[in-house]
Amino acid sequence: MLKLSKKYLVWSAVIAAVLFLIVQVACDLYLPTVTANIIDNGVAKNNIGYIWSEGFKMLFVAMIGVLAAAGNIYFAATQSQKMGKKIRSAMYRKIMYLSDQDLDKFGDASLITRNTNDVVQIQNVMIQVLRMMFMSPIMLIGAISLAFIKSPRLTIVFFVSLIVLAIVVVIIMSFAGPLFKKLQSKTDKLNLIFREGLTGVRVIRAFNRDKYEQQRFDGQNRNYASNGIKVFMIVSLMFPIMTLILSGTNVGIVWFGAKMISNNALAVGNLVAFMTYATQILISFMMLSFMFVFIPRASASAKRINEVLEVETSIKDPEDDRNQNLADKESSLSFEHVNFKYGQDNHLALEDINFSAKRGQTVAIIGETGSGKSSLVNLVPRLYDVTSGEIKLNGLPIQNISQAELHRNISITQQKAVLFTGTIRENMQYGNEHATDDEIWEALKVAKADEFVNDEIGGLDAPVEQNGNNFSGGQKQRLVIARTILKNASVYIFDDSFSALDFKTDAELRMALNKNAKIQNAITLIVAQRISTVANADLILVLRDGKLVGSGTHDELANNNPVYRAILDSQLKKGGANNG
Structure with a gap:
């Protein structure tokens, strides 16, 4: 005391x-x-x-x-x-x-x-x-x-x-x-x-x-x-x-x-x-x-x-963080022999992950539950640090980038849709505090959220209750996707953000994302369970038990990768692989 x-x-x-x-x-x-x-x-x-x-x-x-x-x-x-x-x-x-x-x-x-x-x-x-x-x-x-x-x-x-x-x-x-x-x-x-x-x-x-x-x-x-x-x-x-x-x-x-x-x-x-x-x-x-x-x-x-x-944070900024304006560099992301485990656990959650992506590309990550999909994307904004290996953003190792600069260039929608008490405008401005109403409406339109954010509920001034409890699961997901799009970033991450959407809305939203200028000039990481959500990605990563067991396009993996093929077959039987 x-x-x-x-x-x-x-x-x-x-x-x-x-x-x-x-x-x-x-x-x-x-x-x-x-x-x-x-x-x-x-x-x-x-x-x-x-x-x-x-x-x-x-x-x-x-x-x-x-x-x-x-x-x-x-x-x-x-x-x-x-x-x-x-x-x-x-x-x-x-x-x-x-x-x-x-x-x-x-x-x-x-x-x-x-x-x-x-x-x-x-x-x-x-x-x-x-x-x-x-x-x-x-x-x-x-x-x-x-x-x-x-x-x-x-x-x-x-x-x-x-x-x-x-x-x-x-x-x-x-x-x-x-x-x-x-x-x-x-x-x-x-x-x-x-x-x-x-x-x-x-x-x-x-x-x-x-x-x-x-x-x-x-x-x-x-x-x-x-x-x-x-x-x-x-x-x-x-x-x-x-x-x-x-x-x-x-x-x-x-x-x-x-x-x-x-x-x-x-x-x-x-x-x-x-x-x-x-x-x-x-x-x-x-x-x-x-x-x-x-x-x-x-x-x-x-x-x-x-x-x-007095706890020492395990993730620290570099001593010299000068000349780190990532926005001036060509967008790129690479994982080089990345291993990761949680805390003192001896079991690796991710093992020897390697891939790279450049501006305009979409990388999709698919796999069984518990295969390490969310763990992988959480390493990019350094919510956790790699155990070994290296992640590079725009050519720089992320350990050599200050967290403030790193987070300025990454926009993420996580598994749980989190909304804050206030108004829709205030929640949207978490993504970009200087965003105009026109920019907010454009992001809502891309996320297919403009159809329920209208004058009947109060428009952008519509109230958001604690945890967004006055919206359905799908509406909350679309709002947080809009917030993610509103931010200017080098990397956009959507961690299982389409799971509460029906197939039609999912397809329309992904089509609108692909046409969005911000998305076209950045790298997009998508974690998903549905083949239909990832089928059009430039690169699909297939994870199993924390290991990368396949990478390529949809056609390549459908023909050559048994794990991906098993997921595809299981969803085809349910009618869930419609590409929209």
Whole structure:
């Protein structure tokens, strides 16, 4: 947590909070002395004038204390909230720049928990640190010193109480600390199950697995609640135990103080002041104890946040990225003996892939499910890095190109059609933020999406709900294809982007793509399941178990490649090889 504090706190504001706190504590410590003076010099001697003057002094000191407390709370609250804001922003920026293989290490549910629940833990503790953590030791030292001045003999009573309190705190911390850490990991699991249920609700209903998923969630929820009950029951024991110790301390002070008063060894006012100081001492120690209980939980959260912020991205930009304007170079793409595997997996997802393409050519990739088609196209924009071999774009190895420049020259439609909440125009401008309405309509026309994006639904200003849920699967695919076309790029990638389209729309869309000027001046990669989608490609790559088992045109492969021929025959039987 110290790392986060150093980086994200404004230290001038922290110093201001501490200064206000010192003034507040000084006022709180001074008030019992004024009370003692009023009792001993005013009430005991029936000096009304002295009582009034000391009363006004007490009122003035109390007002200063209130203003100082307000100043401290303001700086503590603003700093804790701003710190949370900065951490969330830093985590979001970091996540945006992490590669897919880096994100896989954490998981979506865990990242969401770290950016919400864990940050809240940091915020809550930070405001308490700037309040109680600093106040408690100052109050403790000040009250002990002033109490000792009032009566050195009576200080023995609360020294015994402090020892008892310290033992109680150590015992409670030893049980509560580990449970707080477990609570955070259980939060991750709870969020994971909830997120899976939320995103897969249609599948759950379709397979009538409602009860199973409810039981799975309830089981984890009970586990989380059970852990929470344990830890908070342990922590809640501090209140009655400390109240008991505080009450016993006051009884002891009154008992011994009364004897000292009867022997004229202590004034009545000093006893009242001493009891107030004793209360301040024990409450300060209690607040400090609570900080030692809750700080471990915040420390666990801070550790989880730092894991994200400090992770080294596996895909890095070259040190020298000058003279890399790919748009000025002839479009070309080549794979040279490319091997790829996911993480620490020993099995190669792609093995010895070789092919090349130049401007105006369409390369289609076909194969069985799990053959590595999406893995191949994901290597081009460096969503993952090759394990060995080399990929070149416009004559340059992509490892020698900055990611920003690489992504400027690649436009991709991935398997899952992703739309963002907003309007159709806003979603289209993800592809080209400077695109005019005419350019957007042209892209929609090519993608055969203009027929449903019309004035009846609001045109380009038509709303897009979360995940594009107000559109069908085919409509979403056509919208994301239009967004891809709208971008000016050297390579256009369509990763199984036509699967939700009927044969007629598929054929019309591909025909419109082939006539599009941007597509004609670039390289197109198409991942597809249908022979009809890939039949007109300049080069077809046939993958099987991550290996390139055939390449050529449709006619060449249909005559000479048994794997391609098997796919063709299976689709001909279903009537799915119509070239349109």
